[in-house]
Amino acid sequence: MTHRTRGTPSLALRAMGALMASAALLPHVARAQDVAPIAFTADVNPLRLPADIHFGEVTGIDVDKRHHVFVFMRTGGRNTVHGGVASQLFEFAADGNFIREIGKELYGFAFAHTVRVDRDGNIWTSDEGTNMIVKFSPAGRPLMVLGRREEAVEESPPHAPGEIPPPRWGGFNRPTDVAWDLQGNIFVADGYNNSRVVKISPDGRWLTTWGERGTAPGQFNILHSIANDAKGNIYVADRTNRRIQVFDPNGTLLRVMKIDVPFTKEPNVMFGAMPKPGANQLASSGAPWAICITPGPTQYLYSADAVPGRIYKLTLDGKVLGVMGEAGKKAGEFGWVHQIACPSENELWVGEILNWRVQKLTLKPTASQR
Numbered sequence: 001m002t003h004r005t006r007g008t009p010s011l012a013l014r015a016m017g018a019l020m021a022s023a024a025l026l027p028h029v030a031r032a033q034d035v036a037p038i039a040f041t042a043d044v045n046p047l048r049l050p051a052d053i054h055f056g057e058v059t060g061i062d063v064d065k066r067h068h069v070f071v072f073m074r075t076g077g078r079n080t081v082h083g084g085v086a087s088q089l090f091e092f093a094a095d096g097n098f099i100r101e102i103g104k105e106l107y108g109f110a111f112a113h114t115v116r117v118d119r120d121g122n123i124w125t126s127d128e129g130t131n132m133i134v135k136f137s138p139a140g141r142p143l144m145v146l147g148r149r150e151e152a153v154e155e156s157p158p159h160a161p162g163e164i165p166p167p168r169w170g171g172f173n174r175p176t177d178v179a180w181d182l183q184g185n186i187f188v189a190d191g192y193n194n195s196r197v198v199k200i201s202p203d204g205r206w207l208t209t210w211g212e213r214g215t216a217p218g219q220f221n222i223l224h225s226i227a228n229d230a231k232g233n234i235y236v237a238d239r240t241n242r243r244i245q246v247f248d249p250n251g252t253l254l255r256v257m258k259i260d261v262p263f264t265k266e267p268n269v270m271f272g273a274m275p276k277p278g279a280n281q282l283a284s285s286g287a288p289w290a291i292c293i294t295p296g297p298t299q300y301l302y303s304a305d306a307v308p309g310r311i312y313k314l315t316l317d318g319k320v321l322g323v324m325g326e327a328g329k330k331a332g333e334f335g336w337v338h339q340i341a342c343p344s345e346n347e348l349w350v351g352e353i354l355n356w357r358v359q360k361l362t363l364k365p366t367a368s369q370r
Helices: 011-025
Strands: 039-043 058-065 069-075 086-092 096-101 110-115 123-127 133-134 142-147 174-181 188-189 194-199 207-212 223-228 234-238 243-247 252-256 290-293 300-304 313-314 320-324 335-346 347-352 356-366
Touching: 011 252, 058 356, 069 347, 086 110, 086 123, 110 174, 133 174, 133 335, 188 207, 188 223, 188 234, 194 223, 207 290, 234 290, 243 313, 290 335, 300 335
Parallel strands: 058 110, 058 335, 174 223
Antiparallel strands: 039 356, 058 069, 058 347, 069 086, 086 096, 110 123, 123 133, 133 142, 174 188, 188 194, 194 207, 223 234, 234 243, 243 252, 290 300, 300 313, 313 320, 335 347, 347 356
16 A cells, blocks of 8 residues: 655646646637627717827727726827827827827827826826836826936947847836736836836836747747736737737736637738738737726626737637627728727727727627627
């Protein structure tokens, strides 16, 4: 008879536990027969601008608890870095009327990426051109600055074509988005070139980073969007790797999700030729450009791709419940969705790059899509 100390698992049990842990890291892939279109209506004019103000490329959009809408966009030639580009941040009331511009001529604005509103109503902008994250109070005054833009008196060191610039001490390299855990720690998707998540304390202390460029679990290739659920877990849109990776607040990988829903028509690539299969992962079906997570006791994740230009509704464990839209110019079609705000399960706000607009979507899911 063999003996085992109480509390010490057998080799078989340990092996089973290891297999279960490994299975959690395998991508959850949607089965085609499970996915149906979600009915929805689209309003392409939910916000009213003054006559002399116009939208440019709408890269950022979020909605606060008052249902005020914040739009971050790339516009004309003020405060430029690379010439002819700048960032503007607008606030709209719940009825869609324009309230104000926030951060006009701000040093941290040059090439807008995303905007987020935290649980206290503070407004956070991620600017890819200045490599800066700026936290604004609800009154619109800067409270915290993370990162630093390059000095105008010095040119960036040259890099060979295809070479990734090394991470700079204490700085970002084309950051894209922010999220938070339950303690208010800040998670920055850093982003295009550094290929990592940066964890920062609520008072701005640099705590840790995780990730590097690659394709293995826990590695990244363009962290294009980031979000948190009600438990403080961090969801990373690993765009070029065509997957969403989920971590706990300490950077432990919990699961990997992939969206693989067939598109039976010829996709509208909006301009240019259709990329050859495998030639451009940014144009792959299911590659997550934008993600958001709904509030409420039952949370859902929405994700958008550029080609074929759809929005997908998922459970937080990665099951795709439904799909909406395709690329195009009409209401209910999308031109490179860059950020999604989801103040409720059936209300989405979408910022588009190619169509220079905001759409408000009202969803009408079936019982099986909830």
